[in-house]
Amino acid sequence: MTPLEFDARHLWHPYTHVLEPGPMHLITGAEGVWLTRADGVRMIDAMSSWWCTVHGHRHPAIIDAMQKQLNTLPHVMFGGLTHEPAVELGRRLVDLLPDGLDRIFYSDSGSVAIEVALKMAVQYQIANGRGERSEFATIRGGYHGDTWKAMSVCDPVNGMHGLFRGALSIQHFLPRPHIQFGREWPDNPSANGLESLEALLNDKGNRIAALILEPVVQGAGGMYFYHPAWLRGARALCDAHDVLLIFDEIATGFGRSGEMFAMDHAGVVPDILCLGKALTGGHITLAATIATEAVAHGIGESEAGVLMHGPTYMANPLACSAGVASLDQLQQRNWKQEVASISQQMKTELAPARNLPGVADVRVLGAIGVIEMEERVDPSIAHGLAAETGVWLRPFARNIYCMPPYVISPDELSRVTSAMLALAGGQK
CATH class of the missing domain: 3.90.1150.10 (Aspartate Aminotransferase, domain 1)
Structure with missing residues (x-):
């Protein structure tokens, strides 16, 4: 066979x-932008x-960093232990991100990063005496991954997980922002689409832990680009109702939209940010969920005191070393x-x-x-x-x-x- x-x-x-x-x-090799099939055909x-391979396949600097790490420490558990690649990547991310986003939780895939963000939001609300806030709001046309809770905040009708909608937690779906990127932005909430978010938070905000969405660019939900001003309005409404704002930049982070992060188009900083894909230049899987100091302190000062999550390959040294080398490339080019x-x-x-x-x-x-x-x-x-x-x-x-x-x-x-x-x- x-x-x-x-x-x-x-x-x-x-x-x-x-x-x-x-x-x-059948792919047998890859280099730069090219894939090579078993029969020698290149694509x-x-x-x-x-x-994810924003620097191309098998980038020499990233491969070199991974080979050096492979010879010293391919993997070690992150519970009670740490290592230089995780620390250095954390330093780079904190320097790269807007002020305030500086508490980093590593995981091994984008979908898991979303799960972590949703758990952070619920734990934060519990810590602040709002235990009834266990639901989430999002916008239609979104996609946040294939794991169980992440599926519940993907578009329930036109998304890829409609088959499971009867088994998933019921969340609150808003109309997709209808003013596209580059169009004129009307300040009237009834014309710009923010009226529906305001109405939802006025009616059910006391049950909602967070609003989660892909800023500006919706990826697998339809490759749709919407106006950054919607995010500025959403930030203000979330603040007014004590609802956290989560940005999923797994697909858009590290330059894909023309800015380092898609949220930079709006000048808005979320309470929790999810990164992945291009984080390692596509050479190995790694993701990060990054929270503000306020979210971290809220969880840390709660009765539990710890975030209840811990992936086996969290902060894998091989992946973190690739991440450092990938960020080097963004800085150097x-x-x-x-x-x-x-x-x-x-x-x-x-x-x-x-x-x-x-x-x-x-x-x-x-x-x-x-x-x-x-x-x-x-x-x-x-x-x-x-x-x-x-x-x-x-x-x-x-x-x-x-x-x-x-x-x-x-x-x-x-x-x-x-x-x-x-x-x-x-x-x-």
Whole structure:
């Protein structure tokens, strides 16, 4: 049985039909923006392997840091012990983040980082004598991961977890902010969408621990970009009702939207921030949930005194060393210019898609390019064309999109945009 035959018979892939997985590519190597198949065919990884390999695959500095760490301390428990990579990464993050976000809880995946944030919010409310606040508010179109509590704050109708909505905790879903990024912002709450949040908090705020959302950019919920001013209004309303504000920047952190963090577009600081994906440059899994001093003290001064969570691979030294090396790259390279150049090129080269039949919208923000179709896109078509086009794309729902590594060259990016146009033009 060949590797692909064994894979088709025994291995499950994410969001892929169990019995009919469709086309599959056997990858044997990766370097920079390129993936290499077993048959020698090369494809540009236009997905940054689900948005994380911002410096490209096998970046020499990150690989070197991981190899050195592998030779000394690959892993050690974080309970009662610590190590230099965790401390150094923490220092870098505190220096990088806005003032106030400085209490770091490491975990091993973005979805777990969300779970930790939700538990922090509930424990904080309990510590402040508000034990009845165990519910969460969020906006439609959001996605926060595949673990159990995280699924409950993903879009219950159009999201990927609608199948489980009868088994999940019932949360409070607000309309998605309808004023898009770059449009004029009306100050009237009834026109800008903040009226619904105000009404919810007035009516049920005494049951809500936190508002959780992806700032400015909704990722897997639809690749939608909304106006940053909505976040400023949400911050004020949450403060007025003693509701914590949680930002999920797992997909957008470290430059993807054109700013270091998407929240920087709004100048808003949350009470709790979740990071992951690009934190290690996509070389190994690591995530972080970062809280303000007020949240940390609230939990620390409570009867429990400890946050009730502790992943086995929390603060894994190998991952933390990769994280330090990845942040070094952001500091040493002009990542902002790289992202700005990618953005401008995509705006120019994706613009013709607006004239294609079946295209509903074309939008670009930072190093994110989207062609939204009127009908659902069949991802197997893109998978089947990947070797022919030399570009790896993985559309979802109605979106053909790319999130390329920041180190992609203009010629390589043109191949990506051409493949996206071809795929949009080939939809039936």
